[in-house]
Amino acid sequence: MRLSVQFSQLLSFNNCEKALTSVHPGQRVNCIPGILSLAQKHKLVATLTSHYGEGAFELIPRSWLLPSRYWHWRLWAEAQGGGPHQMWVLKQDVHRGKGVHVTKQQDAIREARQFEWHGKHRHVVVQSYKDNQLQVHNRRFYIRLWVIVTSSTPLKVYLFDGGVVIFGSVLKQLSAVDLPANDEEYIVNLWTQDRELSQPWSLNTFQDHITNVTGSAATFDRMWAQMQKIIGYTYGAGLNAMRGSAAYLGAPPGSSFEVFGVDMLVDTDYRPWLVEINAVPSLARKVVDCSEASNKDCRHAQHAANAFDTEKVALMHGIFHLLQAPPGRAGQSEAEELARHLNETAVAVQNRFIPIFMVPQAAQYRTEQKDLQLQQQQGRKHAPDVIRAAAPVRNHVRQRELVSATAPNATTDQPAAAEHLPQDDPGTVRMMLYRLRNAAFNIWYWLPTSEEVLLWLSEYVPVADVLIMDYYRLRLGSKPVQKVVFEIPVDPLDQALHDAWVHR
Numbered sequence: 001m002r003l004s005v006q007f008s009q010l011l012s013f014n015n016c017e018k019a020l021t022s023v024h025p026g027q028r029v030n031c032i033p034g035i036l037s038l039a040q041k042h043k044l045v046a047t048l049t050s051h052y053g054e055g056a057f058e059l060i061p062r063s064w065l066l067p068s069r070y071w072h073w074r075l076w077a078e079a080q081g082g083g084p085h086q087m088w089v090l091k092q093d094v095h096r097g098k099g100v101h102v103t104k105q106q107d108a109i110r111e112a113r114q115f116e117w118h119g120k121h122r123h124v125v126v127q128s129y130k131d132n133q134l135q136v137h138n139r140r141f142y143i144r145l146w147v148i149v150t151s152s153t154p155l156k157v158y159l160f161d162g163g164v165v166i167f168g169s170v171l172k173q174l175s176a177v178d179l180p181a182n183d184e185e186y187i188v189n190l191w192t193q194d195r196e197l198s199q200p201w202s203l204n205t206f207q208d209h210i211t212n213v214t215g216s217a218a219t220f221d222r223m224w225a226q227m228q229k230i231i232g233y234t235y236g237a238g239l240n241a242m243r244g245s246a247a248y249l250g251a252p253p254g255s256s257f258e259v260f261g262v263d264m265l266v267d268t269d270y271r272p273w274l275v276e277i278n279a280v281p282s283l284a285r286k287v288v289d290c291s292e293a294s295n296k297d298c299r300h301a302q303h304a305a306n307a308f309d310t311e312k313v314a315l316m317h318g319i320f321h322l323l324q325a326p327p328g329r330a331g332q333s334e335a336e337e338l339a340r341h342l343n344e345t346a347v348a349v350q351n352r353f354i355p356i357f358m359v360p361q362a363a364q365y366r367t368e369q370k371d372l373q374l375q376q377q378q379g380r381k382h383a384p385d386v387i388r389a390a391a392p393v394r395n396h397v398r399q400r401e402l403v404s405a406t407a408p409n410a411t412t413d414q415p416a417a418a419e420h421l422p423q424d425d426p427g428t429v430r431m432m433l434y435r436l437r438n439a440a441f442n443i444w445y446w447l448p449t450s451e452e453v454l455l456w457l458s459e460y461v462p463v464a465d466v467l468i469m470d471y472y473r474l475r476l477g478s479k480p481v482q483k484v485v486f487e488i489p490v491d492p493l494d495q496a497l498h499d500a501w502v503h504r
Contacts, residue, residue: 020251028323032149032258034245038238039260039279041091042066042124051237053484055369059230060274061089063127066112067451071472072480073112073126077105078469079478087129092122095278102129113455130273134266136209139167139198142275143206145262146315147231148322148353151254152242154341154493157235158353159228160318162311165206167198202307210270219270227264227272228356234274236362236488243489257323259283283316285309318351338496345501357501359494363487370484 019029037047045063048056057063064073077086088108092099101123103111114122133140146160201209210220246256261281264272285308325344332340345355457464 016245016249020249020256023252023255025252027255029256030258031256032152032242032246033249033251033256034152034241034243035149035238035258035260035279037241038234038277041093041276044234044277045125047237047241048234049482050485051366051488052233053369053373053482055365055372055484056482059233061128061130063125066123066126067455070112070126070451070455071468072476074109074469075472075476076479087131089125089127089129090123091125091127093124095280113459130265130267132268134268134270135171136165136167136206138171139169140171141165141167141265143203143227143264143266143272144281145203145227145231145264146281147235147260147262147356148257148319149235149260150257150322150325150344151341152239152246154491154497155235155239155242155357155359156341156344156497157231157356157358158322158348159231159356160315161352161354162314163203164307164311165201165203167200169198200307202311205307214270223266223270223272228354229358229361230264230272230274231262232356232358233362233365234277235356236359237366239359239489240486254326259319283312285312314352318348318353321351322348322353334492338493338500341493341497342500345497355497355501357494357498359488359490360498363490366484366488373481373484376481 016029016031016033019031020033023029037043042065045056045060045065048059049063052059062076064070064076077088080086082105084104084106086105087102088105090101090103090108090111101111108126112123112126135141143163143165145163148158148160150156150158207217207220210223211217258279259281261278263275263278265275266272322344325347326340348355454464454468458468
């Protein structure tokens with residue numbers, strides 16, 4: 001059977017639904033339902049913290065959601081005592097390196113509370129800035145890795161055994177109180193950097209550099225293993241959203257896959273940190289056609305053999321070979337299904353992919369973090385509000401959930417529950433009550449949330465900021481903690497694949 005693969009920017013749930021509910025046997029769509037729980041900046045933070053609590057900050061730099069965690073961040077920053085010149089990263093929920101801003105704490109406090117009413121907040125995440133980033137030839141960098149997910153049940157994540165290292169501009173000597181005119185001193189952005197002045201490296205070149213600097217290959221090996229662990233735990237945290245969305249759509253087994261770009265930074269202890277997951281990574285070549293000698297990009301060998309193209313060509317070659325593995329079909333026994341998954345794993349390994357089957361470890365890590373949280377609660381019986389206050393914001397979420405249940409239909413502009421109402425007599429008491437309820441929900445939706453009111457007061461009322469901080473300090477304590485909320489589901493096939501790979 002010929003395989004048909006559709007690559008597209010299926011970021012919205014509606015597009016995903018349309019594609020996956022109309023696929024035929026042998027077709028696969030570049031779309032994993034529910035993956036936005038990891039592929040958007042604020043949802044990545046929310047997903048990791050709700051599954052791992054404080055343990056999430058072993059995977060990513062310490063982060064807070066805006067505006068719901070604005071005051072939690074202020075208390076934590078105050079307790080750390082970093083001072084007004086401590087650096088923070090403010091992130092908007094946009095792509096291609098846009099909407100990321102590094103600034104000093106005194107400016108971050110002001111910028112982080114800028115918003116428009118009804119959820120249109122300028123920044124969605126505030127994050128600790130890693131000022132101890134590793135440098136190569138006086139340049140900061142990040143590492144772009146590629147991952148392909150071919151199934152959510154069981155979760156099959158394959159990490160490409162390669163990647164590219166993207167360099168920033170040469171660092172300038174600045175004092176502790178000075179800031180450059182733009183963010184290029186602090187942010188490495190592929191889309192704004194001059195790639196001719198700072199040529200990317202392949203991951204193999206970076207490995208050789210680390211080995212030469214440290215005098216040992218073990219340093220890179222430990223860092224590479226830690227990167228795999230971060231990826232495994234991150235995708236494990238997204239399982240609830242992925243499996244829930246797939247079950248809702250009823251997509252045929254083996255009909256979906258998705259390719260992701262995973263960005264990591266490395267600190268001076270050679271420890272990697274997850275920056276973000278990109279759902280639509282660029283797979284375009286830098287040099288498209290070298291058949292003509294007149295092509296200016298092909299005049300020199302170093303241009304035709306750049307790290308971008310060599311790594312991406314190998315990646316795409318491996319992806320198309322991996323996707324040739326036969327999809328599952330209904331009625332297979334558990335043994336037959338496991339054999340099919342192991343066959344796909346063998347194909348992946350042959351094409352430079354590393355299987356990341358870490359759902360059991362992710363679930364164990366979540367359990368450890370939950371146990372640690374319970375131990376901390378036992379030690380804080382005298383201040384139970386510290387733990388309760390870490391729960392998600394109530395009225396903001398509840399308002400949006402309730403209004404979505406009675407939202408107008410996109411095509412008919414009628415209430416979603418209109419089919420349950422009497423159509424022959426619109427003047428009945430029941431219809432009037434329904435309209436009143438719907439109007440009340442709409443009014444409630446447009447009312448500002450408590451966070452929005454407090455942010456507005458702190459911005460425009462001089463003494464309000466001090467009073468609000470005192471209130472949250474009494475309510476939450478000096479350093480509010482993140483709370484483990486959700487479990488990580490472990491399918492029997494998740495365990496079987498893990499055991500088969502570990503004991504191969």
